[in-house]
Amino acid sequence: MSRPGRDDSPDRLYTLTGGRSRSGSDAFDLVTLVVTESDPVPGMQSEHVAILRMCRFPTAVVEIAAELGLPVTVVRILLTDLHDTGRVSARHPRSAHRLPDPDILEQVLVGLRNL
């Protein structure tokens, strides 16, 4: 099976997101975990449906991008749509943009040693 996103023309990507800019989508980090809050409804865009199915369990933005075969930029825009309408919630990384606190580092060390 070939990756669906690979051969997408920019025009198709434009259509996917309705040509909107990614205002506000910066809130979605690569590792923000996305969780579905409501089931897909008939008539919904297929990429939105796919995201809502995928995120019944927490799923990182980058995993969504890989699975849909779409660039991260495009996925951020799709997620902003879903987030603005309350269909998904976002669990943002606690340590983005600053040094993680010592507790987190300790938890990472313990987790790695237990691998």
Place this chain on the structure above:
Amino acid sequence: MASEISERPARSERPALAGTADNGLKIVVVGGFGVGKTTMVRSVSEIRPLNTEETMTKAGEAVDDLDGVRTKTATTVAFDFGRITLDAHNVLYLFGAPGQERFWFLWDRLFAGTLGAVVLVDTRRLADSWYAIDRLEHHGTPFVVACNDFGGPPHTEAQVREALDLPPEVPLIRCDARSRASSKTVLITLVEHLARLQKAPELTP
């Protein structure tokens, strides 16, 4: 195709995270072509490494809106990643990132807030990692250097340090990216380094 009725789409290669997972963390493995980035990600990941991409323009700007994606100047940078569930809350994502120049235009956009980086080095091609080390220092991202042994002539640690102009506080270790234990040791060395930096912030690059 995932069927309409099945509760979960078939994604056996990518088991779902626990419902309690709420904190994603990032570590980046960066290095020249064929140095073993994907191999290291695979060695420690609980999922088969996945590949994705980000879009940027030729001018080096991350694409800000879909008009940018639509124009012919848009180009993409690919990277792969794996995942390690650390505990009920924390999930570590490990990214394999090419060290080439155009990639660094996307660094802030993709890897802001990253815990730190592993610079993977082939001792036969030390100069390949100069640029990556420069950029990490520039971005203030803490890193360790891991030498992957491809059977070249042996180098002493001092020789490698000198060739890379590594400050003494930056850990330098040998590894075999194909080995899970060795790759795990590299990650632990990085996180221990981060913990040291936290206690002595003046060492941060």
